Amino acid sequence: MKTPSKTFMSGLAGAFFLLVFFAASAYSVTSEVVPDRIDIGSFYHGGHVVVTGEVEAGEDIIIQFNSPGKKAxxxxxxxxxxxxWMNVGELEFNPVSDLYLIYSTKDINSILSPDQQDKFMLGYDAFRRRVEVSPVSDEAEKATWMNExxxxxxxxRIYGIFTGEIETKTDGDRKTFKLSIDWPYQAQPQEYTVSVYAVKNNAVQDYNQASLNVEKVGALKFLSNMAYNKAAIYGIVSILIAFAAGFIVSVMFKGGGGSH
Amino acid sequence: MYFYLPIALTSISLPLIVGLGLLVGLLSGLFGVGGGFLMTPLLIMIGIPPTVAAASDSLQIVGASTSGTFAHWKLGNVDFKMGICLLIGGFTGGLAGVQLIKVLRMMGNADFVIKVTYVLMLGIVGAYMFAESINSLKKAKQQKNGAPAVETPSKPKKESGFVRFLKSLPLQTRFEKSGVTHSALLVIVLGSIVGVLAAIMGVGGGFLMVPVMVYLLRMPMHVVVGTSLFQILFTCVEVSFLQAYVNHTVDFVLAVLLLAGSTVGAQIGTQLGKKLHGDQLKVILSVIVLVVTVKILMDLVLEPSLLLSLKGGH
Structure with missing residues (x-):
């Protein structure tokens, strides 16, 4: 049976270990995503996102943008x-993200082992292995539809793997990085995760995550909410406005006049 | 300048979308077709999800056909009695067509039936209209040049059995504006056949209704255009409301941008139509229908660039 003083000492040692571990990991990768929120207004046509940070010198960097996996x-x-040629049925892909963009300093296959790729779901090979497709008769058919x-x-423009777009600069034992991307307007409004991985010796050494919120705002949000929550009113108002638009233009053109 | 669409969840170029509306509105005013068979595929091509494209297009047609119907009504070109009979048939046929699609989907060959019906109907209608209107134009030219008409009936034609059968149908009604007498029952049945086909193909049916009025109901072309627009207006009001209420697929912003072009286009089309002969109008419409048929046929025969697509649409 442990004495109270022994329990206290082992707890202290554990706390010290955790402190050292997290301090080390906190300093391995630092990153910042600017902006952390993109507003979708009426004139929205995509945005611009910059990811900056630091890793240890000698480490490669992988930056991944994705959203929670779901059925498609x-x-x-x-x-x-x-x-x-025509539609011959439906396929279910599960789990897949709405958006899957990966940027790396080198080709992922050359800096990360397949096990690590699978563990962190980095790269199309890992993606293909993770996702289930149904109904398919065999692996060959699954591979065909995954590629499609x-x-x-x-x-x-909502999936892609890009190499060489991250700018890096080594200063002593630290390496700073910067990635600037045009955020695709095709990415639907929701919360995205931006993950920065420090990679060395074919393995992820550390990673850091931040979120990027893409949200509808203003009149656009109002219309969208109305379409889903007050659908009957939305339908009637839309039809009345269409009537009015047609009528006003007709009056502006003085309704023709004369005959055939 | 770009607009973001709240339901389609994509961004589109303002000049592009207004230009599309203008083009389809022009066709609407000229020929009395809603233009759904042209607009929906074009919207899908520029990245609008198929279900949203079809639903928003029907709202756009409400605006454009209001503008067109009003213009044609002012010109005295709308046969309301005929329009209402066709509308009754169209509504009934539409409901039957939706049920038929449900059965076909359960049997698993709905898409095959839809595509083949689409190509056959467009092809037959386009080819017939083209041949017939070219013939009429030739005859008119011969008569203008003083040449004897090809057909010179020396004695009154004997009524065929079919015509006698049509005349024996109950509810014979005089449609003053169109200058024809038909059984109201026949008009309703024809309207319902178009309604079934329109529901199967997922379109308003203007391009089917126009030939039915011209060739089967023998209505003059200028009344056909106005009456067709009147009928399309009410069909699309029903479709727009149901799409907004049941499926939440009507994108108001998209429809308004299309309307900005199509209402103006419909007016220009109506004015332009006054300057063209009925047969010239038919030739142009038949060429458009045939071009669309060839495009759909090519899409069916050639391997598509992508083998996956979003659900919905035609």
């Missing part, structure tokens, strides 16, 4: 009757 349902196209899914998202 998409229509798949195929040939019917051996001649005509990535191509579909990349075309909308």
């Amino acid at each position: 349902h998409l229509r798949k196209k195929g040939k019917k009757g051996g001649l005509l 899914f990535i191509r579909f998202k990349e075309k909308n």
Whole structure:
């Protein structure tokens, strides 16, 4: 049985260990995301985001922007009757993010082992291994549709893996970095996570996370809320305004006049 | 200048979207078609989700066809009696068509039926209108040059069995504005057939209704355009409300931007229509319908660049 003084001493040692561990990790990666909030107003056409910070000299950097994983349902196209291309069913992808952008100082496969890629879900290979696709008959079919899914998202600028866009500068035992990106307007309003990973010896040494809120504001938010929460009023008002617009323009043009 | 759309959740260029509205409004005023068969695919092409594109387009058509109907009403070109009969049929057919789609979806071949119906209907309507109106133009030219008309009936034509059958139908009604007499029942049935097809294809049905009025109901072209717009107006009011209330897919900002172009376009189209002969109008409309048919056919035959797409739309 432990005496109270022994328990106190082991607790103290544990606290000291945790303090040293967190102090070390806190200093390994520091990062800041500016701005941490993007407002979507009526004239919004995307934004500009800058991520800056420090890692230890000799470490590579991976910066990932993503959103919580969820199910996505998409229509798949195929040939019917051996001649005509059309929708031939639905596929479920789970779990997938609405946005998945990764920036790294070097090719991810050259600086991070597959195990580590899987652990932190970094890179398309890890993404392919994590996501389930249904219904598919075998792994080959899954691979085909995963590739199509990535191509579909990349075309909308909300998925992508980029190398060499992070600017770095080494000063003594520290390395500062800066990444400037054009935030895609296609990214839907929600909370995104920005993760900065310090990588060395094929493994993540430390990481830091921050959130980036993309939110509707003003008249846009009002209209959106009305469309979902007061749908009948929204529908009637919309139709009345359409009537009025058509009528006003008609009067402006004096309704034609004359005949055929 | 860009606008962000609150329901479509994407950003669009103002000149592009107003320009699209202007173009489709012009067609609407000229031919009495809502333009859904043209506008919805164009909106999807510029990145609007299919369900939002179809729903917002129907709201836009409400505005454009109000403008067009009002202009044509001022010109005395709207046959309200005919329009209401077609509307009754269209509503009934639309409801039946929606149920038919449900059954086809359960059987798993809805998309095949929709696409094939779309191409066949557009192709047949376009080709027939084109051939018929070119013939009419040729005849008119021959008569203008003093040449004898190709058909010179020496004695009155004997009524065919079909015509006698149509005349024997109950509720024979005189449609003064159109200058024709038909059974109201026949008009309602034709309206409902268009309604079924329009529901299957997911469009307002203007491009089907116009040929039905011209070739089956024998209405003069200028009355056809005004009456078609009147009928489309009410069909789209119903669709817009249901889409907003049930599916939350009507993007008000998108519809208003399209309206800015289409209401003006509809007026210009109406004015332009006054300067064109009915057969010239039919030739232009048939060429547009045929071009759209070829585009859809190419999309069906050629491998698409992306094999995945969002749900909804035509």
